[in-house]
Amino acid sequence: MDPDPDPDPDPDPGPAPDPVFGERRRLLAVAYRLLGSLSEAEDAVQEAYARWYAMPPRQREAVESPGAWLTTVAGRICLDLLGSARARRERYVGAWIPEPLPDRTEWTGAPSDPADRVALHESVNMAFLVVLESMTPAERVAFVLHDVFRYPFAEIAVIIARSPAACRQLATSARRRVRAARAPAAATTTAGQAALVRHFKEAWEARDIKALVGLLDPDATMVADGGGLAGAALRPVEGGERIAQYLIHMAAKAPGLTLLERTVNGRPGLVARYAGTTVTVAAFGLAADRVTRIWAVRNPEKLRAWNRDA
Template sequence: MNTPSGAGHDGFEPGLSAIVGERRKLINLAYRLLGSLAEAEDAVQETYARWYAMSRQQQEAIESPGAWLTTVAGRICLDVLGSARARRERYVGEWIPEPLPDRTEWISGRAGDGGTGGPVDPADRITLDESVNMAFLVVLEAMTPAERVAFILHDVFRYPFAEIAEVLGRTPAACRQLASSARRRIHAAQAPAAPADPVAATVGQAGRVRDFKEAWEAKDIKALVGLLDPDATLTADGGGLVGTVLRPVEGSEQIAQYLIHIADKAPGLTLLERKVNGRPGLVAQHSGVTVTVASFSLTDGRISRIWAVRNPEKLRPWTENGQS
């Protein structure tokens, strides 16, 4: 597989710095493929382990080490996706991708590092764009592993199908069909397209999220209903480790009542406006500890989807604040 234009490796020497320099791209690829920061980091670690397991002669025989790393990472992610489907069938409640904090916020939590080259969390390396917003990642979960790999590599990372075929072990024509099938799934799910004006869309969503936060804090059920689309859905992910609803809550009134119930049950809950996967969201803290990270999707100016991640294993970048 050749690296897409703009990131070529002609005459690339398999030195340590150059190989490690591929890490950011691999983390970005693996997170989009797996929807899990922890699994993405594991996949990339395994990719590097395979590289360093080769002899120097074997490494030097590889024309493009960056391309080799991408191909191997893609194959590892494909295997992980296959096993993940079985694991998620046994998952307690709904499964939601791991939410990502804003990169600048994560780095600000690492005050004292001072750029001295200390450990860098993979969250620092994720490029936040429309391909990692929660609505998009949730739709990806409905795809087969092969569809997801073909779609992400081609439509997001712009690899040609001839090179994707090396990852999937299929013909380029078959890979083209897989990507096409994935696009149909996205259209069928009515996944929001990238906004024409991302800045305006972000500002608009930030305003709605702020209104939502204030209505929730005031326990104003009428205001909450007014901010929600009548057919809105709230999905929570506790992973069986913390209490939460096991099935989606549907309808604006039902969601508003549920939120008021939560506010009554958890006095002292602090709501913070934060970027989640690059879009305005909310973080709920109790006694200074992050207990929930919520993502939102809007339809015609109203909140139509809420994804609330409560599984503590998925909140590591938020709870550790980069200071582990």
């Protein structure tokens, strides 16, 4: 049947969406970088919204900037979570790696300024997130909010309950950690990085140990995160040859595994799928046309976002 040729020219659109929902994407981007966990970021943002709507309407209407209010509350929630995370991670089975990020725009927070876009892109790099894990909770919050999201120290001071001068010192200390851990320059272009990861994938699929060794830096390190829920090396595997041997051994134990090239934390990476389920997500550190670092996440609780659309 043809549609009504003369529809109501002014249909009732219903209630307008609450404008505070427009803050969700930015809040998720902030919370992920603060926590290194997609699931915890979602929970933190959900809790911030729950507190917003728990206020009486008149109190909400009196808030001059709902976005700033939500950021402050979400930041405090993240700060509390970071404080308790250290104790939890001491009990974690094996190495703890930040939760890998799919190539989804809702986690980027995409600002209009090109320089800010570059900062946001680099701030989800797995190597960068690993450095953030070495910071104190207060350092991490001050550094991420100021250096990545350009929040003024006066606003950050409200979140972490310290003076603006103290927040500036925290960010400076965090910045030194980042500089000290900075890796050598990666392959010069994204295409070059993708080609290197593709060659690595092909050598792994072919179980060509010689080719793998040639693609790995002699001092390369591989860290795997199974969390006690999936098989993974409990300690880092060090040295290109040892990593190649480990990967060939793992390939032999998992017939039917499919390797896919995917963007992982903003850079070329690999996803391993078995029987239609993502079982491993690997992020790479690349330098001088060699693989220098591999972060392999196998904990199924950290791979939920990779299986939502499976």
